Each structure stands twice: as C-alpha cells, then as structure tokens.
Amino acid sequence: MLLKTKSGRVVQMPTPDEDAAIHAGMTADADARELDEQWFTEAKPASEVLPTDVYATLVAKRPRGRPKANETKVFTAIRLDADLLEAFKATGKGWQTRMNAALRQFIAEHPISR
Numbered sequence: 001m002l003l004k005t006k007s008g009r010v011v012q013m014p015t016p017d018e019d020a021a022i023h024a025g026m027t028a029d030a031d032a033r034e035l036d037e038q039w040f041t042e043a044k045p046a047s048e049v050l051p052t053d054v055y056a057t058l059v060a061k062r063p064r065g066r067p068k069a070n071e072t073k074v075f076t077a078i079r080l081d082a083d084l085l086e087a088f089k090a091t092g093k094g095w096q097t098r099m100n101a102a103l104r105q106f107i108a109e110h111p112i113s114r
Contacts, residue, residue, distance in 0.1 A: 001015075
C-alpha cells in the first residue's frame with residue numbers, strides 16, 4: 001500500500017506478511033522490547049544520564065533554514081508584462097534565479113553610463 005504524506009513524499013507500507021516478519025524479528029531480539037509503564041516510570045531525563053557536552057550538543061539551538069549567503073538578495077516588487085513573467089515561470093523551479101541571470105547578462109551587454 002502506498003501512503004502519501006502531507007509533504008508529498010510517497011511511502012510504501014509493508015504488506016501484512018512483511019509486517020508479520022518484522023514483528024517476528026522484533027520478538028526474537030531480546031534487546032528490542034516494547035516499552036511498558038514500568039519502563040516509563042523508571043526513565044530519567046536525558047539531561048541526567050548523558051554527559052553534559054553530549055546533552056548540550058543534542059539540544060543546541062540551530063538557526064532554521066539554510067545559512068545566509070555571502071551576498072544576499074534584496075526583496076523588491078516590480079511590475080512586469082504578464083507574458084514575460086509567465087515565460088520565466090514556465091521554465092520551472094529556479095525561474096527567479098534565471099531571471100536574475102538574464103538581467104545580469106543584459107547589464108553586461110548594455111553597460112549603464114553614469
């Protein structure tokens with residue numbers, strides 16, 4: 001059975017026979033057990049059982065998203081002809097980067113006199 005996630009990723013779910021084989025393998029492994037109420041009652045927080053440096057590394061706040069580029073882009077709003085915009089969008093993902101390159105090429109070929 002195929003399952004589609006919210007992000008659009010498709011996951012192949014195991015068949016009943018595969019699921020039974022997985023369960024049998026877990027049951028046969030003494031180190032793989034189902035966690036019960038007793039386990040959760042006796043469990044300790046990671047901060048108490050891990051070395052301080054390891055715990056700090058695991059919980060360190062990392063900035064979200066990709067790192068900032070050395071040269072960041074500037075947001076702007078411009079008015080363009082609809083057909084021009086659609087032509088770039090029709091080229092698929094990365095169309096803004098290609099539009100940026102086209103404008104850069106135009107500037108190189110038509111230097112602006114100041």
